[in-house]
Amino acid sequence: MLSGKRILLIIGGGIAAYKALETIRRLRERGAAVTPVLTRAAREFVTPLSVGALAGEKVYTDLFDLTDEAEMGHIQLSRVADLVLVVPATADLMAKMAQGLAGDLASTLLLATDTPVMIVPAMNVRMWEHAATRRNLATLTGDGVRVVGPASGDMACGEFGPGRMVEPGEIVAAVESALSGGPLTGRRVLVTSGPTHEPIDPVRYIANRSSGAQGTAIAAALRDLGAEVVFVTGPAEVARPAGVEVVEVETAREMRAAALAALPADAAVFAAAVADWRVVSESGSKIKKVAGALPVLEFTENPDILAEISALTEGRPGLVVGFAAETDDVVAHATAKRARKGCDWIVANDVSPATGIMGGTENAVVLITGDGAEHWPRAAKSDVAARLAARIADTLAGL
Incomplete structure (x- = not known):
């Protein structure tokens, strides 16, 4: 219930x-x-009269309304609520x-608020799938904005697909x-994300193409969903999520130390793309190019963080989730990895260049x-990420 x-x-x-x-009524x-x-x-679709009648409160519409500003300034209006809910959140x-714009009352309230914000997107399927909307969505979720929906279905414009607003009950x-x-709530979850950089010399390193977007979204x-999240990230491209404990690392060894330090945890999600190898002897100065002579690099294996934490006899998280980025035989390789690492789940995906998943805004797992x-x-x-988080919540509830 929402009393009070x-x-x-x-x-x-x-x-x-x-x-x-209907959302107001419920x-x-x-x-x-x-x-x-x-x-x-919005006033082209619903009237202030109908909205005010259902809400039983004054309806606010204008930023520069002297009466409203005298009664309750827009800054105060944005801060007396327990939640700011945007229905529908248009593109x-x-x-x-x-972008942090504040050209009208709604956008000013959203920029000025210090309370949680939840948006319920609704728009044409092409607008929802547009790269600009995907970038904006990533920015908002990273800033701590909660997102509900959208669903897939028939739309008023005659098209079908994602972008339909979820129902008031949801x-x-x-x-x-x-x-x-x-x-x-009350659960602690470790999440690793991004690539690791394994230095060769002060200007060169071994890495991979991970952007860190999926780990950040998770x-x-x-x-x-209320978890206390410890977010251990390598040098990723994307902004760090708000409202979580962020631990910045560079190498696989640093990530291992940070992950172990984050325990105990109820669950651990290892979404980071950790480099499998590092050079045995990092050069303290830049390796100079010499005509006709190629440098010889000797490699050694990095620590296997997923396998090590999965094998813990004391302090092992109740649920350990690994990731497998594959380019062929995805299910077979991921199934074998789960058995080899000893983790509970593996989230596998095909990162072949043709999929556009590595560094992109979408995933198919x-x-x-x-x-x-x-x-x-x-x-x-x-x-x-939302689907995986819900699955983790359901599983932890049964442990």
Whole structure:
């Protein structure tokens, strides 16, 4: 129940705005107080009169309203709520949020708030899949914004696919979960992410193409379910997620030390692409190029962090999840890796150049467990992360 909770509801301008009316009704049924804010575009779809009647409160619409500013300034309005809920979050609103724009009341409130923010996206499938929207989504989730949906289905524009707003019941359930702490409240989860850099000399190193995007999305999704997340990351390209403990490392040995230091943990997700080898003797100065002479590098294996933590007899996390980036025979290689490493699950994907997954915004994974292989459809990395986080929460609840 939401008794005593106050929701600042920002209604965006899209055909799905009509679902905001039912959302208000259901939130109030559960005891929440709802303060509505309508964008100019939202008023083309729902009226302040209908919204105010359902909310039982004043509807705010304009940034430069002298009466509203005298009664409650927009800065204060953004901070008295327990949650800021955006229904629907249009592509335009998401872009403004990601870029920190504040040209109207809704975007100003979103920039000025210091309370949790939840968005419920709804837009045309092509807009949802556009690279700009994917970048904005990654920025928002990294900033700690919770995302609910979208679903796939028929749209008012006549197209079919992801971008359809979830139903009011799902929105209210997500609000209740967010304000009650989430199913992972009290749980500690270790997540490793990004590549490692193994130095050859002061200017050269061994690495791989990992961007760290999937690991970052997983950390954010676990955080959104209430977990205390320790995020150990190599030199990744993407921004670090807000609201988690971030430990920056460079080498595999540093990542191993940080991972062991993060224990005990209820679960551990090893999404990092750790370099398998390092040079035996790192040069303290730049190796100079000599015509006709090639340098000889001697390699040694890096520590196997996943196998080591999976094999712990004391302090082993209740659930250990590894990742397998493969270019062929994905299921066979990932299944063999799970057995070899001793972990509980392996999340495998095909990172062949043709897939565009390595460094991209989407992923298509196979979850390997003791029950076999479960193929997940290709989706945004944030969606894959949300699904994995929910699966982890369900599993930990049964342990």
